[in-house]
Amino acid sequence: MQDNGITPSQTVGPFFKYGLTPTGDYAWNDAFTNSTLTPDVTGDRIRIEGRVFDGDGAVVPDCMLEIWQADAQGRFADPQDKRALPNASFRGFARCGTDKDGNYSFDTIKPGVVPDPDGKPQAPHIVLAVFGRGMLRHLYTRIYFSDEAGNAADPVLSLVPGERRATITAVREAGKPVYRLDLRLQGDDETVFFDV
């Protein structure tokens, strides 16, 4: 009988690519790509890229990352966000599988400021979910940006010990709209993951 307890998570496993991120390699089409960009999206276009490593420092070639974010005005493409949606075509979601060298990348726009439950501003950030073989449930983290003054007062980043904040802060490359963030699933420089 159904007891309304939630259905437990199970690993995405090693063989999800043909179903979730086929990207032309299999007889199946992609529901999503690694880009949130739409022709009429407004805001600063950026690329976020990096690699994923396991506890041995080996690259993770079979993981899947998903991002969810606000538009440049800090509004979500979800009717549960009751504020106006100036970028009606911006969906704010993208998915990327890592390649054989553990690389991922997302093309998106820099999100705006989103309020926290007390109405206090949160620094621009993207919510990131990490799925992979060996991961029985996906992990949640956030991507912050190195060139945002608001990071210092961000209510979520403030929960993270100072020496670990760099693990979730993407670093802007000089002269390019590109940010780099490597993810480490384990170890001394382990990426901060949140219990949500």
Next chain:
Amino acid sequence: MTFIYPTDSNKAHPLPLSPEYKSSIKRAPNKPLIPMRHTLSELTGPVYGHETVREGDADLTTMHAGEPIGERIIVHGHVRDEDGRGVPNSLVEIWQANSCGRYVHVRDQHPAPLDPNFTGAGRTVSDASGYYRFVTIKPGAYPWGNHHNAWRPAHIHLSVFGHSFVTRLVTQMYFPNDPLFPFDPIFNSVPDEKARARMVSSFDLENTQPEWALCYRFDIVLRGKNATPMENH
């Protein structure tokens, strides 16, 4: 309706480190997860409707020139929240091995035949009541290198979105009475027996189509409760 997502419900999930499942040893975080309050970023989520799904995407037996080999089955059920309400317009993606236990993935080395008439991927969107339905073939069990003579129980992988980014669920649907359950570290990574039972579909004779296909029911319960429940006695 406003939803809340108590983190207590996450106790149904496996712990990140489950040493019997070897791949978790180097991929589970060692440091504790940091608790935080849900903000709009967590309480909202991607909304994908029927434009994401093409006609025929929910029938995995009709995607090629011929029919796949195997036992044709219907897999259906409701996507629900923790109050038992249907979750409408939720994208459900599935992928699975063929009837011989072989995935089309290039890195699957199991020496069982590929089926030119079966890819094993499908997707659909739950309707207004949360109902979803696929037609596929029953996947086979397959060996894997986790430990000596390790075999995965037959399963279908499912990926579901729900009301917010924190309802995101990737899971596996198993078939009733599989003799491999006691030996599978992935199935048994879920500590609570009642929670494990929620990953097992039930045989649904009533919705079997005579002379055509057997049927299994799999209800998916996502996080989410009404923030202001009605006093209803």
